[in-house]
Amino acid sequence: MRLAELSRRSGVATATIKYYLREGLLPPGRQVNTTTAEYDEEHLRRLRLVRAMIQVGGLPVATVREVLGHVDDDSLGRSMRLGAALWALPQxxxxxxxxxxxxxxxxxxxxxxxxxxxxxxxxxxxxxxxxxxxxxxxxxxxxxxxxxxxxxxxxxxxxxxxxxxxxxxxxxxxxxxxxxxxxxxxxxxxxxxxxxxxxxxxxxxxxxxxxxxx
Amino acid sequence: MRLAELSRRSGVATATIKYYLREGLLPPGRQVNTTTAEYDEEHLRRLRLVRAMIQVGGLPVATVREVLGHVDDDSLGRSMRLGAALWALPQxxxxxxxxxxxxxxxxxxxxxxxxxxxxxxxxxxxxxxxxxxxxxxxxxxxxxxxxxxxxxxxxxxxxxxxxxxxxxxxxxxxxxxxxxxxxxxxxxxxxxxxxxxxxxxxxxxxxxxxxxxx
Incomplete structure:
Protein backbone atom coordinates (compact mmCIF):
# COMPACT_ATOMS: atom_id res chain seq x y z
CA MET A 1 0.00 0.00 0.00
CA ARG A 2 1.06 3.61 -0.52
CA LEU A 3 1.65 6.15 2.25
CA ALA A 4 -1.87 7.59 1.83
CA GLU A 5 -3.48 4.20 2.40
CA LEU A 6 -1.20 3.44 5.38
CA SER A 7 -2.37 6.75 6.83
CA ARG A 8 -6.03 6.01 6.16
CA ARG A 9 -5.90 2.48 7.59
CA SER A 10 -3.95 3.48 10.70
CA GLY A 11 -5.68 6.82 11.31
CA VAL A 12 -2.20 8.41 11.63
CA ALA A 13 -1.53 11.59 9.59
CA THR A 14 0.98 11.23 6.73
CA ALA A 15 3.20 13.97 8.23
CA THR A 16 3.36 11.96 11.47
CA ILE A 17 4.21 8.75 9.59
CA LYS A 18 7.03 10.61 7.79
CA TYR A 19 8.31 11.80 11.15
CA TYR A 20 8.32 8.21 12.53
CA LEU A 21 10.18 7.07 9.38
CA ARG A 22 12.83 9.81 9.85
CA GLU A 23 13.19 8.89 13.54
CA GLY A 24 13.66 5.21 12.65
CA LEU A 25 10.56 4.08 14.57
CA LEU A 26 9.10 2.63 11.39
CA PRO A 27 11.25 0.71 8.86
CA PRO A 28 11.44 2.28 5.38
CA GLY A 29 8.98 1.05 2.74
CA ARG A 30 10.07 -0.76 -0.41
CA GLN A 31 11.09 1.99 -2.84
CA VAL A 32 9.16 1.60 -6.14
CA ASN A 33 10.58 4.74 -7.71
CA THR A 34 12.36 7.87 -6.48
CA THR A 35 9.23 9.43 -4.95
CA THR A 36 7.06 6.43 -4.03
CA ALA A 37 7.41 3.61 -1.50
CA GLU A 38 5.23 0.57 -0.80
CA TYR A 39 4.22 -0.40 2.75
CA ASP A 40 2.78 -3.70 3.98
CA GLU A 41 0.82 -5.18 6.90
CA GLU A 42 3.95 -5.25 9.05
CA HIS A 43 4.27 -1.48 8.71
CA LEU A 44 0.66 -1.10 9.75
CA ARG A 45 1.19 -3.32 12.81
CA ARG A 46 4.38 -1.48 13.78
CA LEU A 47 2.66 1.88 13.33
CA ARG A 48 -0.11 0.83 15.75
CA LEU A 49 2.47 -0.22 18.32
CA VAL A 50 4.38 3.07 18.00
CA ARG A 51 1.10 4.97 18.24
CA ALA A 52 0.07 3.11 21.41
CA MET A 53 3.40 3.81 23.11
CA ILE A 54 3.49 7.50 22.16
CA GLN A 55 -0.18 8.46 22.35
CA VAL A 56 -1.60 6.20 25.04
CA GLY A 57 1.57 5.46 27.01
CA GLY A 58 3.01 8.97 26.60
CA LEU A 59 6.52 7.56 26.04
CA PRO A 60 9.35 9.69 24.62
CA VAL A 61 10.69 8.79 21.17
CA ALA A 62 14.03 7.59 22.60
CA THR A 63 12.24 5.06 24.85
CA VAL A 64 10.08 3.84 21.97
CA ARG A 65 13.24 3.34 19.88
CA GLU A 66 14.83 1.33 22.71
CA VAL A 67 11.74 -0.88 23.21
CA LEU A 68 11.54 -1.53 19.43
CA GLY A 69 15.24 -2.47 19.39
CA HIS A 70 14.43 -5.32 21.79
CA VAL A 71 11.22 -6.26 19.95
CA ASP A 72 13.30 -6.70 16.77
CA ASP A 73 16.22 -8.54 18.37
CA ASP A 74 15.67 -12.12 17.22
CA SER A 75 19.00 -13.23 18.70
CA LEU A 76 17.25 -13.45 22.11
CA GLY A 77 15.10 -16.31 23.42
CA ARG A 78 11.46 -15.56 24.09
CA SER A 79 11.77 -14.85 27.83
CA MET A 80 14.67 -12.45 27.44
CA ARG A 81 13.13 -10.75 24.42
CA LEU A 82 9.88 -10.15 26.34
CA GLY A 83 11.85 -9.11 29.41
CA ALA A 84 14.17 -6.69 27.59
CA ALA A 85 11.27 -5.00 25.77
CA LEU A 86 9.16 -4.65 28.92
CA TRP A 87 12.11 -3.54 31.07
CA ALA A 88 12.80 -0.70 28.65
CA LEU A 89 9.36 0.76 29.48
CA PRO A 90 9.43 3.52 32.12
CA GLN A 91 9.67 2.21 35.67
CA MET B 1 0.87 14.16 72.25
CA ARG B 2 2.58 17.45 71.37
CA LEU B 3 3.48 18.61 67.85
CA ALA B 4 7.08 17.37 68.24
CA GLU B 5 5.91 13.84 69.07
CA LEU B 6 3.34 13.86 66.25
CA SER B 7 6.22 14.80 63.94
CA ARG B 8 8.49 12.09 65.31
CA ARG B 9 5.86 9.33 65.14
CA SER B 10 4.67 10.26 61.64
CA GLY B 11 8.07 11.11 60.19
CA VAL B 12 6.56 14.37 58.87
CA ALA B 13 8.47 17.63 59.62
CA THR B 14 6.76 20.04 62.07
CA ALA B 15 6.77 22.82 59.44
CA THR B 16 4.88 20.49 57.08
CA ILE B 17 2.36 19.55 59.80
CA LYS B 18 1.78 23.28 60.47
CA TYR B 19 1.19 23.80 56.76
CA TYR B 20 -1.38 20.95 56.68
CA LEU B 21 -3.10 22.49 59.74
CA ARG B 22 -3.28 25.92 58.02
CA GLU B 23 -4.63 24.33 54.84
CA GLY B 24 -7.31 22.49 56.84
CA LEU B 25 -6.04 19.02 55.84
CA LEU B 26 -5.53 18.17 59.51
CA PRO B 27 -8.05 19.18 62.21
CA PRO B 28 -6.67 21.53 64.92
CA GLY B 29 -5.34 19.95 68.12
CA ARG B 30 -6.93 20.52 71.51
CA GLN B 31 -5.53 23.85 72.73
CA VAL B 32 -3.95 23.41 76.20
CA ASN B 33 -2.64 26.98 76.41
CA THR B 34 -2.05 29.83 73.97
CA THR B 35 1.09 28.26 72.44
CA THR B 36 0.55 24.50 72.89
CA ALA B 37 -1.93 22.03 71.43
CA GLU B 38 -2.45 18.33 72.10
CA TYR B 39 -2.82 15.80 69.24
CA ASP B 40 -4.14 12.23 69.39
CA GLU B 41 -4.07 8.97 67.44
CA GLU B 42 -6.70 10.27 65.02
CA HIS B 43 -4.39 13.12 64.05
CA LEU B 44 -1.62 10.60 63.43
CA ARG B 45 -3.90 8.45 61.26
CA ARG B 46 -5.12 11.46 59.30
CA LEU B 47 -1.57 12.70 58.82
CA ARG B 48 -0.57 9.35 57.31
CA LEU B 49 -3.50 9.50 54.91
CA VAL B 50 -2.66 13.08 53.84
CA ARG B 51 0.98 12.05 53.42
CA ALA B 52 0.04 9.07 51.24
CA MET B 53 -2.14 11.19 48.97
CA ILE B 54 0.39 14.02 48.60
CA GLN B 55 3.70 12.15 48.60
CA VAL B 56 2.85 8.79 47.04
CA GLY B 57 -0.23 9.77 45.02
CA GLY B 58 1.13 13.19 44.02
CA LEU B 59 -2.32 14.78 44.54
CA PRO B 60 -2.75 18.58 44.77
CA VAL B 61 -3.88 20.03 48.11
CA ALA B 62 -7.32 20.99 46.73
CA THR B 63 -8.01 17.36 45.72
CA VAL B 64 -6.85 16.07 49.10
CA ARG B 65 -9.21 18.54 50.79
CA GLU B 66 -12.11 17.33 48.63
CA VAL B 67 -11.37 13.63 49.32
CA LEU B 68 -11.16 14.32 53.09
CA GLY B 69 -14.48 16.20 52.94
CA HIS B 70 -16.12 12.96 51.77
CA VAL B 71 -14.15 10.79 54.22
CA ASP B 72 -15.55 12.95 57.06
CA ASP B 73 -19.12 13.15 55.77
CA ASP B 74 -20.96 10.81 58.13
CA SER B 75 -24.34 11.82 56.68
CA LEU B 76 -23.68 9.35 53.82
CA GLY B 77 -24.20 5.57 53.86
CA ARG B 78 -21.11 3.41 53.45
CA SER B 79 -21.36 2.83 49.69
CA MET B 80 -21.83 6.50 48.86
CA ARG B 81 -19.15 7.62 51.30
CA LEU B 82 -16.65 5.18 49.75
CA GLY B 83 -17.81 6.17 46.28
CA ALA B 84 -17.63 9.94 46.87
CA ALA B 85 -14.13 9.73 48.39
CA LEU B 86 -12.79 7.51 45.59
CA TRP B 87 -14.50 9.49 42.84
CA ALA B 88 -12.77 12.65 44.05
CA LEU B 89 -9.38 11.03 43.25
CA PRO B 90 -7.94 12.05 39.86
CA GLN B 91 -9.48 10.18 36.95
Missing amino acids: VQEPDEEDEYVRAAQQEVAALLDRLGWQNAKLLATVSPAYRSLVVAVAAFRRLGYEWGFELLASYAQLMHEVARLDLDFVETHPSEAEKVETAVLGAVLTEPMLQALRRLAQEEESTRRYGFE | VQEPDEEDEYVRAAQQEVAALLDRLGWQNAKLLATVSPAYRSLVVAVAAFRRLGYEWGFELLASYAQLMHEVARLDLDFVETHPSEAEKVETAVLGAVLTEPMLQALRRLAQEEESTRRYGFE
Whole structure:
Protein backbone atom coordinates (compact mmCIF):
# COMPACT_ATOMS: atom_id res chain seq x y z
CA MET A 1 0.00 0.00 0.00
CA ARG A 2 1.06 3.61 -0.52
CA LEU A 3 1.65 6.15 2.25
CA ALA A 4 -1.87 7.59 1.83
CA GLU A 5 -3.48 4.20 2.40
CA LEU A 6 -1.20 3.44 5.38
CA SER A 7 -2.37 6.75 6.83
CA ARG A 8 -6.03 6.01 6.16
CA ARG A 9 -5.90 2.48 7.59
CA SER A 10 -3.95 3.48 10.70
CA GLY A 11 -5.68 6.82 11.31
CA VAL A 12 -2.20 8.41 11.63
CA ALA A 13 -1.53 11.59 9.59
CA THR A 14 0.98 11.23 6.73
CA ALA A 15 3.20 13.97 8.23
CA THR A 16 3.36 11.96 11.47
CA ILE A 17 4.21 8.75 9.59
CA LYS A 18 7.03 10.61 7.79
CA TYR A 19 8.31 11.80 11.15
CA TYR A 20 8.32 8.21 12.53
CA LEU A 21 10.18 7.07 9.38
CA ARG A 22 12.83 9.81 9.85
CA GLU A 23 13.19 8.89 13.54
CA GLY A 24 13.66 5.21 12.65
CA LEU A 25 10.56 4.08 14.57
CA LEU A 26 9.10 2.63 11.39
CA PRO A 27 11.25 0.71 8.86
CA PRO A 28 11.44 2.28 5.38
CA GLY A 29 8.98 1.05 2.74
CA ARG A 30 10.07 -0.76 -0.41
CA GLN A 31 11.09 1.99 -2.84
CA VAL A 32 9.16 1.60 -6.14
CA ASN A 33 10.58 4.74 -7.71
CA THR A 34 12.36 7.87 -6.48
CA THR A 35 9.23 9.43 -4.95
CA THR A 36 7.06 6.43 -4.03
CA ALA A 37 7.41 3.61 -1.50
CA GLU A 38 5.23 0.57 -0.80
CA TYR A 39 4.22 -0.40 2.75
CA ASP A 40 2.78 -3.70 3.98
CA GLU A 41 0.82 -5.18 6.90
CA GLU A 42 3.95 -5.25 9.05
CA HIS A 43 4.27 -1.48 8.71
CA LEU A 44 0.66 -1.10 9.75
CA ARG A 45 1.19 -3.32 12.81
CA ARG A 46 4.38 -1.48 13.78
CA LEU A 47 2.66 1.88 13.33
CA ARG A 48 -0.11 0.83 15.75
CA LEU A 49 2.47 -0.22 18.32
CA VAL A 50 4.38 3.07 18.00
CA ARG A 51 1.10 4.97 18.24
CA ALA A 52 0.07 3.11 21.41
CA MET A 53 3.40 3.81 23.11
CA ILE A 54 3.49 7.50 22.16
CA GLN A 55 -0.18 8.46 22.35
CA VAL A 56 -1.60 6.20 25.04
CA GLY A 57 1.57 5.46 27.01
CA GLY A 58 3.01 8.97 26.60
CA LEU A 59 6.52 7.56 26.04
CA PRO A 60 9.35 9.69 24.62
CA VAL A 61 10.69 8.79 21.17
CA ALA A 62 14.03 7.59 22.60
CA THR A 63 12.24 5.06 24.85
CA VAL A 64 10.08 3.84 21.97
CA ARG A 65 13.24 3.34 19.88
CA GLU A 66 14.83 1.33 22.71
CA VAL A 67 11.74 -0.88 23.21
CA LEU A 68 11.54 -1.53 19.43
CA GLY A 69 15.24 -2.47 19.39
CA HIS A 70 14.43 -5.32 21.79
CA VAL A 71 11.22 -6.26 19.95
CA ASP A 72 13.30 -6.70 16.77
CA ASP A 73 16.22 -8.54 18.37
CA ASP A 74 15.67 -12.12 17.22
CA SER A 75 19.00 -13.23 18.70
CA LEU A 76 17.25 -13.45 22.11
CA GLY A 77 15.10 -16.31 23.42
CA ARG A 78 11.46 -15.56 24.09
CA SER A 79 11.77 -14.85 27.83
CA MET A 80 14.67 -12.45 27.44
CA ARG A 81 13.13 -10.75 24.42
CA LEU A 82 9.88 -10.15 26.34
CA GLY A 83 11.85 -9.11 29.41
CA ALA A 84 14.17 -6.69 27.59
CA ALA A 85 11.27 -5.00 25.77
CA LEU A 86 9.16 -4.65 28.92
CA TRP A 87 12.11 -3.54 31.07
CA ALA A 88 12.80 -0.70 28.65
CA LEU A 89 9.36 0.76 29.48
CA PRO A 90 9.43 3.52 32.12
CA GLN A 91 9.67 2.21 35.67
CA VAL A 92 9.03 3.75 39.07
CA GLN A 93 11.82 5.35 41.03
CA GLU A 94 14.68 3.17 42.26
CA PRO A 95 14.61 1.98 45.88
CA ASP A 96 16.99 3.81 48.22
CA GLU A 97 19.12 1.03 49.74
CA GLU A 98 20.06 3.23 52.70
CA ASP A 99 16.43 3.55 53.79
CA GLU A 100 15.37 1.28 56.68
CA TYR A 101 11.88 0.75 55.20
CA VAL A 102 13.39 -0.28 51.86
CA ARG A 103 15.65 -2.82 53.57
CA ALA A 104 12.69 -4.25 55.51
CA ALA A 105 10.62 -4.33 52.29
CA GLN A 106 13.39 -6.27 50.50
CA GLN A 107 13.17 -8.97 53.18
CA GLU A 108 9.37 -8.97 53.03
CA VAL A 109 9.36 -9.31 49.22
CA ALA A 110 11.96 -12.13 49.38
CA ALA A 111 9.74 -13.95 51.93
CA LEU A 112 6.72 -13.34 49.69
CA LEU A 113 8.44 -14.94 46.67
CA ASP A 114 9.33 -17.98 48.83
CA ARG A 115 5.76 -18.24 50.11
CA LEU A 116 4.44 -18.08 46.52
CA GLY A 117 7.05 -20.45 45.12
CA TRP A 118 8.10 -17.83 42.57
CA GLN A 119 11.65 -19.14 42.45
CA ASN A 120 12.33 -17.83 38.94
CA ALA A 121 11.28 -14.30 39.90
CA LYS A 122 13.61 -14.59 42.89
CA LEU A 123 16.52 -15.50 40.60
CA LEU A 124 15.74 -12.43 38.48
CA ALA A 125 15.52 -10.13 41.53
CA THR A 126 18.85 -8.40 41.02
CA VAL A 127 18.06 -7.46 37.42
CA SER A 128 14.26 -7.02 37.37
CA PRO A 129 12.72 -3.52 37.51
CA ALA A 130 9.38 -5.14 38.51
CA TYR A 131 11.04 -6.50 41.64
CA ARG A 132 12.44 -3.07 42.53
CA SER A 133 9.02 -1.47 41.88
CA LEU A 134 7.44 -3.94 44.28
CA VAL A 135 10.05 -3.17 46.96
CA VAL A 136 9.33 0.57 46.56
CA ALA A 137 5.55 -0.04 46.80
CA VAL A 138 5.82 -2.25 49.90
CA ALA A 139 8.21 0.24 51.58
CA ALA A 140 5.67 3.04 50.91
CA PHE A 141 2.98 1.07 52.78
CA ARG A 142 5.15 0.34 55.74
CA ARG A 143 6.53 3.89 55.97
CA LEU A 144 2.94 5.19 56.21
CA GLY A 145 2.07 2.69 58.95
CA TYR A 146 -0.36 0.87 56.68
CA GLU A 147 -1.08 -2.47 58.36
CA TRP A 148 -1.57 -4.64 55.39
CA GLY A 149 -0.86 -8.27 56.29
CA PHE A 150 1.58 -10.59 54.57
CA GLU A 151 -1.16 -13.10 53.74
CA LEU A 152 -3.22 -10.38 52.03
CA LEU A 153 -0.17 -9.45 49.94
CA ALA A 154 0.20 -13.13 48.99
CA SER A 155 -3.50 -13.31 47.98
CA TYR A 156 -3.14 -10.28 45.69
CA ALA A 157 0.03 -11.82 44.21
CA GLN A 158 -1.81 -15.06 43.42
CA LEU A 159 -4.55 -13.14 41.62
CA MET A 160 -1.93 -11.22 39.66
CA HIS A 161 -0.39 -14.56 38.70
CA GLU A 162 -3.77 -15.52 37.22
CA VAL A 163 -3.74 -12.21 35.32
CA ALA A 164 -0.20 -12.93 34.05
CA ARG A 165 -1.31 -16.38 32.82
CA LEU A 166 -4.09 -14.71 30.80
CA ASP A 167 -1.53 -12.17 29.50
CA LEU A 168 0.83 -14.89 28.29
CA ASP A 169 -1.92 -17.14 26.92
CA PHE A 170 -2.99 -14.19 24.77
CA VAL A 171 0.59 -13.43 23.71
CA GLU A 172 0.95 -17.08 22.61
CA THR A 173 -2.02 -16.87 20.24
CA HIS A 174 0.14 -14.71 17.93
CA PRO A 175 2.09 -16.61 15.27
CA SER A 176 5.52 -14.95 15.02
CA GLU A 177 7.99 -14.16 17.80
CA ALA A 178 7.98 -10.46 16.77
CA GLU A 179 4.19 -10.31 17.10
CA LYS A 180 4.36 -12.05 20.47
CA VAL A 181 6.77 -9.43 21.82
CA GLU A 182 4.77 -6.57 20.26
CA THR A 183 1.60 -7.87 21.89
CA ALA A 184 3.30 -8.06 25.28
CA VAL A 185 4.44 -4.41 24.97
CA LEU A 186 1.00 -3.26 23.81
CA GLY A 187 -0.54 -5.18 26.68
CA ALA A 188 1.69 -3.47 29.22
CA VAL A 189 0.89 0.00 27.84
CA LEU A 190 -2.84 -0.46 27.22
CA THR A 191 -4.09 -2.95 29.77
CA GLU A 192 -2.80 -1.32 32.94
CA PRO A 193 -5.32 1.57 32.83
CA MET A 194 -8.00 -0.95 31.87
CA LEU A 195 -7.33 -3.28 34.80
CA GLN A 196 -7.34 -0.26 37.12
CA ALA A 197 -10.75 0.83 35.77
CA LEU A 198 -12.10 -2.74 36.07
CA ARG A 199 -10.92 -2.95 39.68
CA ARG A 200 -12.59 0.34 40.62
CA LEU A 201 -15.79 -0.69 38.86
CA ALA A 202 -15.71 -4.07 40.63
CA GLN A 203 -15.28 -2.23 43.95
CA GLU A 204 -18.44 -0.26 43.19
CA GLU A 205 -20.34 -3.40 42.25
CA GLU A 206 -19.17 -5.25 45.37
CA SER A 207 -19.70 -2.28 47.69
CA THR A 208 -23.29 -1.70 46.54
CA ARG A 209 -24.00 -5.46 46.74
CA ARG A 210 -22.76 -5.51 50.34
CA TYR A 211 -24.07 -2.16 51.61
CA GLY A 212 -26.80 -1.08 49.17
CA PHE A 213 -26.89 2.18 47.24
CA GLU A 214 -26.74 4.65 50.15
CA MET B 1 0.87 14.16 72.25
CA ARG B 2 2.58 17.45 71.37
CA LEU B 3 3.48 18.61 67.85
CA ALA B 4 7.08 17.37 68.24
CA GLU B 5 5.91 13.84 69.07
CA LEU B 6 3.34 13.86 66.25
CA SER B 7 6.22 14.80 63.94
CA ARG B 8 8.49 12.09 65.31
CA ARG B 9 5.86 9.33 65.14
CA SER B 10 4.67 10.26 61.64
CA GLY B 11 8.07 11.11 60.19
CA VAL B 12 6.56 14.37 58.87
CA ALA B 13 8.47 17.63 59.62
CA THR B 14 6.76 20.04 62.07
CA ALA B 15 6.77 22.82 59.44
CA THR B 16 4.88 20.49 57.08
CA ILE B 17 2.36 19.55 59.80
CA LYS B 18 1.78 23.28 60.47
CA TYR B 19 1.19 23.80 56.76
CA TYR B 20 -1.38 20.95 56.68
CA LEU B 21 -3.10 22.49 59.74
CA ARG B 22 -3.28 25.92 58.02
CA GLU B 23 -4.63 24.33 54.84
CA GLY B 24 -7.31 22.49 56.84
CA LEU B 25 -6.04 19.02 55.84
CA LEU B 26 -5.53 18.17 59.51
CA PRO B 27 -8.05 19.18 62.21
CA PRO B 28 -6.67 21.53 64.92
CA GLY B 29 -5.34 19.95 68.12
CA ARG B 30 -6.93 20.52 71.51
CA GLN B 31 -5.53 23.85 72.73
CA VAL B 32 -3.95 23.41 76.20
CA ASN B 33 -2.64 26.98 76.41
CA THR B 34 -2.05 29.83 73.97
CA THR B 35 1.09 28.26 72.44
CA THR B 36 0.55 24.50 72.89
CA ALA B 37 -1.93 22.03 71.43
CA GLU B 38 -2.45 18.33 72.10
CA TYR B 39 -2.82 15.80 69.24
CA ASP B 40 -4.14 12.23 69.39
CA GLU B 41 -4.07 8.97 67.44
CA GLU B 42 -6.70 10.27 65.02
CA HIS B 43 -4.39 13.12 64.05
CA LEU B 44 -1.62 10.60 63.43
CA ARG B 45 -3.90 8.45 61.26
CA ARG B 46 -5.12 11.46 59.30
CA LEU B 47 -1.57 12.70 58.82
CA ARG B 48 -0.57 9.35 57.31
CA LEU B 49 -3.50 9.50 54.91
CA VAL B 50 -2.66 13.08 53.84
CA ARG B 51 0.98 12.05 53.42
CA ALA B 52 0.04 9.07 51.24
CA MET B 53 -2.14 11.19 48.97
CA ILE B 54 0.39 14.02 48.60
CA GLN B 55 3.70 12.15 48.60
CA VAL B 56 2.85 8.79 47.04
CA GLY B 57 -0.23 9.77 45.02
CA GLY B 58 1.13 13.19 44.02
CA LEU B 59 -2.32 14.78 44.54
CA PRO B 60 -2.75 18.58 44.77
CA VAL B 61 -3.88 20.03 48.11
CA ALA B 62 -7.32 20.99 46.73
CA THR B 63 -8.01 17.36 45.72
CA VAL B 64 -6.85 16.07 49.10
CA ARG B 65 -9.21 18.54 50.79
CA GLU B 66 -12.11 17.33 48.63
CA VAL B 67 -11.37 13.63 49.32
CA LEU B 68 -11.16 14.32 53.09
CA GLY B 69 -14.48 16.20 52.94
CA HIS B 70 -16.12 12.96 51.77
CA VAL B 71 -14.15 10.79 54.22
CA ASP B 72 -15.55 12.95 57.06
CA ASP B 73 -19.12 13.15 55.77
CA ASP B 74 -20.96 10.81 58.13
CA SER B 75 -24.34 11.82 56.68
CA LEU B 76 -23.68 9.35 53.82
CA GLY B 77 -24.20 5.57 53.86
CA ARG B 78 -21.11 3.41 53.45
CA SER B 79 -21.36 2.83 49.69
CA MET B 80 -21.83 6.50 48.86
CA ARG B 81 -19.15 7.62 51.30
CA LEU B 82 -16.65 5.18 49.75
CA GLY B 83 -17.81 6.17 46.28
CA ALA B 84 -17.63 9.94 46.87
CA ALA B 85 -14.13 9.73 48.39
CA LEU B 86 -12.79 7.51 45.59
CA TRP B 87 -14.50 9.49 42.84
CA ALA B 88 -12.77 12.65 44.05
CA LEU B 89 -9.38 11.03 43.25
CA PRO B 90 -7.94 12.05 39.86
CA GLN B 91 -9.48 10.18 36.95
CA VAL B 92 -8.45 9.65 33.36
CA GLN B 93 -9.67 11.93 30.61
CA GLU B 94 -13.39 11.98 29.81
CA PRO B 95 -14.60 9.92 26.84
CA ASP B 96 -15.43 11.95 23.73
CA GLU B 97 -19.05 11.03 22.96
CA GLU B 98 -18.66 12.14 19.32
CA ASP B 99 -15.93 9.56 18.69
CA GLU B 100 -17.06 6.39 16.90
CA TYR B 101 -14.67 4.18 18.91
CA VAL B 102 -16.02 5.63 22.17
CA ARG B 103 -19.58 4.88 21.13
CA ALA B 104 -18.64 1.30 20.18
CA ALA B 105 -16.74 0.93 23.49
CA GLN B 106 -19.83 2.09 25.43
CA GLN B 107 -21.82 -0.74 23.86
CA GLU B 108 -19.03 -3.23 24.50
CA VAL B 109 -18.75 -2.20 28.18
CA ALA B 110 -22.55 -2.38 28.62
CA ALA B 111 -22.49 -5.93 27.15
CA LEU B 112 -19.58 -6.81 29.44
CA LEU B 113 -21.49 -5.72 32.56
CA ASP B 114 -24.46 -7.84 31.45
CA ARG B 115 -22.20 -10.83 30.80
CA LEU B 116 -20.65 -10.43 34.29
CA GLY B 117 -23.96 -9.79 36.03
CA TRP B 118 -22.63 -6.48 37.40
CA GLN B 119 -26.09 -4.94 37.46
CA ASN B 120 -25.24 -2.45 40.21
CA ALA B 121 -22.25 -1.13 38.28
CA LYS B 122 -24.54 -0.76 35.28
CA LEU B 123 -26.98 1.34 37.32
CA LEU B 124 -24.07 3.58 38.39
CA ALA B 125 -22.78 3.95 34.80
CA THR B 126 -24.00 7.50 34.27
CA VAL B 127 -22.29 8.79 37.43
CA SER B 128 -19.22 6.55 37.83
CA PRO B 129 -15.76 7.79 36.74
CA ALA B 130 -14.54 4.15 36.80
CA TYR B 131 -17.09 3.32 34.11
CA ARG B 132 -15.93 6.22 31.94
CA SER B 133 -12.27 5.22 32.47
CA LEU B 134 -13.09 1.72 31.26
CA VAL B 135 -14.85 3.10 28.16
CA VAL B 136 -11.77 5.24 27.38
CA ALA B 137 -9.45 2.21 27.86
CA VAL B 138 -11.55 -0.10 25.67
CA ALA B 139 -11.85 2.61 22.96
CA ALA B 140 -8.02 2.99 22.99
CA PHE B 141 -7.62 -0.75 22.26
CA ARG B 142 -10.09 -0.76 19.46
CA ARG B 143 -8.77 2.43 17.86
CA LEU B 144 -5.32 0.81 17.70
CA GLY B 145 -6.72 -2.33 16.10
CA TYR B 146 -5.85 -4.42 19.15
CA GLU B 147 -7.78 -7.67 18.81
CA TRP B 148 -8.47 -8.45 22.38
CA GLY B 149 -11.53 -10.69 22.61
CA PHE B 150 -14.63 -10.03 24.66
CA GLU B 151 -14.19 -13.28 26.63
CA LEU B 152 -10.65 -12.28 27.60
CA LEU B 153 -11.97 -8.92 28.83
CA ALA B 154 -14.57 -10.80 30.90
CA SER B 155 -11.86 -13.06 32.38
CA TYR B 156 -9.79 -10.04 33.46
CA ALA B 157 -12.93 -8.45 34.92
CA GLN B 158 -13.66 -11.59 36.99
CA LEU B 159 -10.13 -11.56 38.41
CA MET B 160 -10.49 -7.85 39.25
CA HIS B 161 -13.74 -8.73 41.03
CA GLU B 162 -11.71 -11.13 43.21
CA VAL B 163 -9.25 -8.28 43.88
CA ALA B 164 -12.15 -5.97 44.82
CA ARG B 165 -13.49 -8.59 47.26
CA LEU B 166 -10.08 -8.69 48.98
CA ASP B 167 -10.07 -4.85 49.00
CA LEU B 168 -13.46 -4.65 50.72
CA ASP B 169 -12.78 -7.55 53.13
CA PHE B 170 -9.73 -5.60 54.30
CA VAL B 171 -11.69 -2.33 54.55
CA GLU B 172 -14.25 -4.14 56.73
CA THR B 173 -11.62 -5.20 59.28
CA HIS B 174 -11.45 -1.55 60.45
CA PRO B 175 -13.79 -0.61 63.30
CA SER B 176 -15.14 2.87 62.50
CA GLU B 177 -16.81 4.11 59.32
CA ALA B 178 -14.19 6.90 59.05
CA GLU B 179 -11.34 4.37 59.20
CA LYS B 180 -13.08 2.20 56.62
CA VAL B 181 -13.26 5.10 54.16
CA GLU B 182 -9.69 6.18 54.92
CA THR B 183 -8.46 2.65 54.26
CA ALA B 184 -10.30 2.54 50.93
CA VAL B 185 -8.63 5.81 49.84
CA LEU B 186 -5.18 4.66 51.01
CA GLY B 187 -5.75 1.39 49.19
CA ALA B 188 -6.56 3.18 45.94
CA VAL B 189 -3.46 5.40 46.18
CA LEU B 190 -0.97 2.80 47.43
CA THR B 191 -2.06 -0.54 46.03
CA GLU B 192 -2.35 0.38 42.35
CA PRO B 193 1.44 0.64 41.84
CA MET B 194 1.84 -2.52 43.94
CA LEU B 195 -0.60 -4.58 41.87
CA GLN B 196 1.12 -3.35 38.70
CA ALA B 197 4.52 -4.46 40.07
CA LEU B 198 3.08 -7.84 41.14
CA ARG B 199 1.61 -8.38 37.69
CA ARG B 200 4.90 -7.63 35.93
CA LEU B 201 6.77 -9.87 38.35
CA ALA B 202 4.22 -12.66 37.82
CA GLN B 203 4.70 -12.26 34.04
CA GLU B 204 8.44 -12.81 34.52
CA GLU B 205 7.85 -15.85 36.70
CA GLU B 206 5.34 -17.32 34.24
CA SER B 207 7.40 -16.46 31.15
CA THR B 208 10.56 -18.11 32.52
CA ARG B 209 8.52 -21.15 33.67
CA ARG B 210 7.13 -21.55 30.17
CA TYR B 211 10.14 -20.61 28.04
CA GLY B 212 13.18 -20.91 30.33
CA PHE B 213 15.70 -18.17 31.06
CA GLU B 214 16.83 -17.41 27.49
